[in-house]
Amino acid sequence: MRGIVRAKELAALDRELERFLAALVAPMGRSERRHWAKMYVLGLLLDGERKSIEPMAERLEGAEVQALRQFVGQSPWEVEAVQRALAHWVVDALSEPEVWMIDETSFPKAGEHSVGVARQYCGALGKLANCQVAVSLHWSSAQMSCPLGWRLYLPKAWTEDPERCARARVPKDTVARTKTELALELVDQMLGWDLPRLPVVADCAYGNDFAFRAALRQRELRYAVAVERTTKVWLAAPRRAAVAPPIGKRPRGRARRHAPWAEDQPKPLDLPAVAHQLPSAAWQKVTWRQGSKAPMASRFARVQVWASHGWPVPSPRPPAAEWLLIEWPEGAAAPSDYWLAELGPQPVGLRRLVRTARARWRVELDYRELKDELGLDHYEGRHWLGWHHHVTLVSMAFGFLRSQQLRGKKNFWCDLAPDPAQTAVPLDPPGGTLPVVPNPLR
Numbered sequence: 001m002r003g004i005v006r007a008k009e010l011a012a013l014d015r016e017l018e019r020f021l022a023a024l025v026a027p028m029g030r031s032e033r034r035h036w037a038k039m040y041v042l043g044l045l046l047d048g049e050r051k052s053i054e055p056m057a058e059r060l061e062g063a064e065v066q067a068l069r070q071f072v073g074q075s076p077w078e079v080e081a082v083q084r085a086l087a088h089w090v091v092d093a094l095s096e097p098e099v100w101m102i103d104e105t106s107f108p109k110a111g112e113h114s115v116g117v118a119r120q121y122c123g124a125l126g127k128l129a130n131c132q133v134a135v136s137l138h139w140s141s142a143q144m145s146c147p148l149g150w151r152l153y154l155p156k157a158w159t160e161d162p163e164r165c166a167r168a169r170v171p172k173d174t175v176a177r178t179k180t181e182l183a184l185e186l187v188d189q190m191l192g193w194d195l196p197r198l199p200v201v202a203d204c205a206y207g208n209d210f211a212f213r214a215a216l217r218q219r220e221l222r223y224a225v226a227v228e229r230t231t232k233v234w235l236a237a238p239r240r241a242a243v244a245p246p247i248g249k250r251p252r253g254r255a256r257r258h259a260p261w262a263e264d265q266p267k268p269l270d271l272p273a274v275a276h277q278l279p280s281a282a283w284q285k286v287t288w289r290q291g292s293k294a295p296m297a298s299r300f301a302r303v304q305v306w307a308s309h310g311w312p313v314p315s316p317r318p319p320a321a322e323w324l325l326i327e328w329p330e331g332a333a334a335p336s337d338y339w340l341a342e343l344g345p346q347p348v349g350l351r352r353l354v355r356t357a358r359a360r361w362r363v364e365l366d367y368r369e370l371k372d373e374l375g376l377d378h379y380e381g382r383h384w385l386g387w388h389h390h391v392t393l394v395s396m397a398f399g400f401l402r403s404q405q406l407r408g409k410k411n412f413w414c415d416l417a418p419d420p421a422q423t424a425v426p427l428d429p430p431g432g433t434l435p436v437v438p439n440p441l442r
Helices: 007-028 031-045 053-059 065-073 079-093 162-167 179-192 210-218 271-277 350-372 384-407
Strands: 097-108 118-122 127-141 145-152 200-202 223-226 232-234 284-290 295-307 321-327 337-342
Touching: 007 031, 007 079, 007 384, 031 053, 031 065, 031 384, 053 065, 065 384, 079 127, 079 145, 079 384, 097 118, 097 179, 097 350, 127 179, 127 350, 145 179, 145 350, 145 384, 179 210, 200 350, 210 223, 210 337, 223 350, 271 295, 271 321, 284 350, 295 350, 321 350, 337 350, 350 384
Parallel strands: 097 200, 200 223
Antiparallel strands: 097 127, 118 127, 127 145, 223 337, 232 295, 284 295, 295 321, 321 337
16 A cells, blocks of 8 residues: 555545544534645545655645644634544445454654653663553454554653643543553443354453453454463363361351362463474474465464453352464574464364454554654644544545545446445635645646
């Protein structure tokens, strides 16, 4: 996907962009908001090193810096309504859905006043640094993906400082949430929008959390999530102890609802120990997709396990059975990757398990394109509302580029033109038509 569009190309795409945005900006209400939404998306799409407001305004004929700042930073249009409209477009347009991808990305910052900024691990720099961190959920098909929702992570330095939150205009009812809790909020948002349920994939920052996987099962969602090698599991379900009442004595106090867990059951094993116990017949070579240079293939095995890692003890309920998927490349001294998965009551083939677990690779491409091509991390405002408006508008620009990518596919099945029976919401500014971006090559 080419995420940077030159002015000549964008002028030719202007009508298509207007059609694409019509339904998405309708929830914004007032015509001037819809106008500046299109201007902002145009600025994100145009070629240019910096996608903050002032540089974008310089590249756009008719743009006003103050008007763009007010639209992004202060205008009271609802983020969720626009994101929901985009999500339903994505679901309708991207065929052959595969997974919901959950991940997080960071935004390095020099100062300390932007909402959510703190000294924390910054994946973009690979070290501790001043940055913001956001959790996102992406819809992914076999060929492309698109972000559907965002949550900004607030460290304790923010949630424990009401005055600092007030200066950044963080909503008063905002409380401290872990990144896994933010991810579950996104999942619940997608379910509330009645989007088709897909298996959830995530890295070990989420997969290691016993409660996160339990919450997915509670919501009847399938998943295949990465876990660390130190995760402990049993190869058989844990047993309860056989407890007999004392002879000749009546038990005192409240009757025990559950027998205690047996103390003599085997100790849980870490994942490398499980891998070394598997017979050679358990390992199979699987090709899961075509790479840029060659088919992607490796050696895998699967085994049913019960995770003790993070299991709340004492607990009245045993851990659920899950599939442990292990990748051990041919000739390697040790396994390279591990996943825990639950893909439903039907028998799960090894190839399906591998394809699902390995489907998360697209999220890193999304982040790279969102940042390098559309300026996801270029927003310079300090406030809560402005940050959420910016990431939503960037997602809209990303969706438009996906629509153009779909149009270029020879065998694409979906008609992206609007239904002639529907009337598009006009995006024209109050004083006239939106100026077409000039072609500098003329």
